[in-house]
Amino acid sequence: MLVAALLFTALLFGGAVLFSFGFAAFLLKTLPSDVARAxxxxxxxxxxxxxxxxxxxxxxLLWPFDRVSSLLMAFIAITIIPTRQLLMPAINRATDAGNPARFKALHGLSVGIGLAHIVINAYVLVRFL
Structure with missing residues (x-):
């Protein structure tokens, strides 16, 4: 069970890093801007x-082994909900309205949340070394 917990934790870490620093950057560099952004x-x-x-x-899966790590992963799960349901649509509205200042502020918040999740996730993994 601990192995499964660590594999899911590592999957999230790798997926978040790849999406944030690989996938998005790759699309922006290889596709026309409008296609990449869409x-x-x-x-x-x-x-x-x-x-x-x-x-x-x-x-x-972490709960039986490390309650602190479990709660940290729960924090990521809980805080992604308003990010997905509120922040992401607000970023899209700012883009659609041609409001670069609002987009920049909201996008910066989104990036900050994503980086915080990656750092928290890494901390959970390191706790098991």
Whole structure:
């Protein structure tokens, strides 16, 4: 059971790092800007759903072994919900309205949340070394 917990935790860490620093950057560098941005916009709801599900599973699996780690993964699962349901649509509305200042602020918040999740996830993994 501990192996499964760590695998789900590692899956979330790897998936978040790859999506944040690999997938989005790759699309922006290889596709025309409008196509890349539209593709990223369509991908984010699925990414956030991935984060929610994998973090929740990891949290449940970690509970018997390390309650602090379990609660940290639950924190990621819980905080991704408003990010997906409120922040992401607000970012899209700012883009659609041509409001670069609002987009920049909201996107910065989104990036901060994503980085915080990655750091928390890494901390959970390191706790088991």
């Amino acid at each position: 593709s990223i916009r369509r991908a984010f709801p699925y990414f956030y759903l991935f984060v929610l599900i994998v973090a929740a599973i990891a949290s449940a």
